[in-house]
Amino acid sequence: MEVDNKRRHSEDELKQEAVKKIKSQEPNYAYLETVVREKLDFDSEKICCITLSPLNVYCCLVCGNYYQGRHEKSPAFIHSIDENHHVFLNLTSLKFYMLPQNVQILHDGEVQLLNSIKFAAYPTYCPKDLEDFPRQCFDLSNRTYLNGFIGFTNAATYDYAHSVLLLISHMVPVRDHFLLNHFDNQGEFIKRLSICVKKIWSPKLFKYHLSVDDFLSYLKVREGLNLNPIDPRLFLLWLFNKICSSSNELKSILNHSCRGKVKIAKVESKPEASESVTGKVIVKPFWVLTLDLPEFSPFEDGNSVDDLPQINITKLLTKFTKSRSSSTSTVFELTRLPQFLIFHFNRFDRNSDHPVKNRNQTLVEFSSELEILHVKYRLKANVVHVVIKQPSTDGNAFNGDEKSHWITQLYDNKSEKWIEIDGINTTEREAELLFLKETFIQVWEKQE
Numbered sequence: 001m002e003v004d005n006k007r008r009h010s011e012d013e014l015k016q017e018a019v020k021k022i023k024s025q026e027p028n029y030a031y032l033e034t035v036v037r038e039k040l041d042f043d044s045e046k047i048c049c050i051t052l053s054p055l056n057v058y059c060c061l062v063c064g065n066y067y068q069g070r071h072e073k074s075p076a077f078i079h080s081i082d083e084n085h086h087v088f089l090n091l092t093s094l095k096f097y098m099l100p101q102n103v104q105i106l107h108d109g110e111v112q113l114l115n116s117i118k119f120a121a122y123p124t125y126c127p128k129d130l131e132d133f134p135r136q137c138f139d140l141s142n143r144t145y146l147n148g149f150i151g152f153t154n155a156a157t158y159d160y161a162h163s164v165l166l167l168i169s170h171m172v173p174v175r176d177h178f179l180l181n182h183f184d185n186q187g188e189f190i191k192r193l194s195i196c197v198k199k200i201w202s203p204k205l206f207k208y209h210l211s212v213d214d215f216l217s218y219l220k221v222r223e224g225l226n227l228n229p230i231d232p233r234l235f236l237l238w239l240f241n242k243i244c245s246s247s248n249e250l251k252s253i254l255n256h257s258c259r260g261k262v263k264i265a266k267v268e269s270k271p272e273a274s275e276s277v278t279g280k281v282i283v284k285p286f287w288v289l290t291l292d293l294p295e296f297s298p299f300e301d302g303n304s305v306d307d308l309p310q311i312n313i314t315k316l317l318t319k320f321t322k323s324r325s326s327s328t329s330t331v332f333e334l335t336r337l338p339q340f341l342i343f344h345f346n347r348f349d350r351n352s353d354h355p356v357k358n359r360n361q362t363l364v365e366f367s368s369e370l371e372i373l374h375v376k377y378r379l380k381a382n383v384v385h386v387v388i389k390q391p392s393t394d395g396n397a398f399n400g401d402e403k404s405h406w407i408t409q410l411y412d413n414k415s416e417k418w419i420e421i422d423g424i425n426t427t428e429r430e431a432e433l434l435f436l437k438e439t440f441i442q443v444w445e446k447q448e
């Protein structure tokens, strides 16, 4: 026992001596060559892998792990000695350090490698950068991608949120506000959301796709996101309201860009009067205009499930654009058409036992342009619903529950092409074929 203790004691002494020696040396900038950018991932939760603390966390730029501290005995310090890894990035201040010497790397702006790492952790833009967006970019493995039109990992859990983040990232006034400003003095929610938008538009991604799992789990744990069921419309409304309660500047941008108004008048027919009389009138602001689809029973009238009904979008809009007809008791009139008009196609009866299986599958026909009350609009984004069949316990796919999956189609003004984003994959699509899927949300932009 005594011998063991002695040996341990002398080992500790040796280690301490080694630490002293390393610390007294000048930091060796040749260590920058040990940095492996392919191992770095700034999307994941920023906590120390040893203490699980979110405070004072550094990323080891050699192995990509996160460690706390910088002082002696801190996990980062010990890691630098145990693993011989010496270059670290503070994830809050974005300053680089050599450990265990505990020396800041000055003039990091002159080192291209460090610049690219800083940009990956926190992209920054000037107005000139935005002029040629989107553009063809390359990730570290030389895979091409179009910035702004990127896919996400973990679509099985968060596809509804991916769609919404892409939609708001493609509303130019909203996008520009997020890209061109810093949000250090704002609350955590706006800060984190801004980083998501900044990364979506990054021309220098290390990987051609992103993960927003950390942002979503933050929303659930810290911001009370608790929607069940959840779909892109419900999440969009939740997010817009959250943004408005968190930032006055963004609230005014959203109000200006996306808030429409509809006048709703109850019409009462009085037997003694030859004409109906307008009763109570209210003006209601909206973020999303819900369009009801006609009822359809697939197995009636000789229809089969392969013979789905179609309806033109202009027909669905007549509720809001036609002057009153004698049969209606409520009249809707659009009184403010915003720059971005967002439609929701009402497919799900949430009171149904199987809302996905029993959804309204009517296809909506549309072209890329639309005139509403003499105002011209162009289609910018289309979120479509597809079904993933989950096999039931007896192995019969037909009896299993059906699960919704969301795919986002975005228009690129520059190339005049449509890009479909499904999980991490992006594919070009023909504009004429977009309506062949169950459209759920559309964003239309007013044309000058």
Ligand SMILES: [Zn+2]
Pocket: 060, 061, 062, 063, 064, 065, 079, 083, 085
């Ligand atoms: Zn390491």
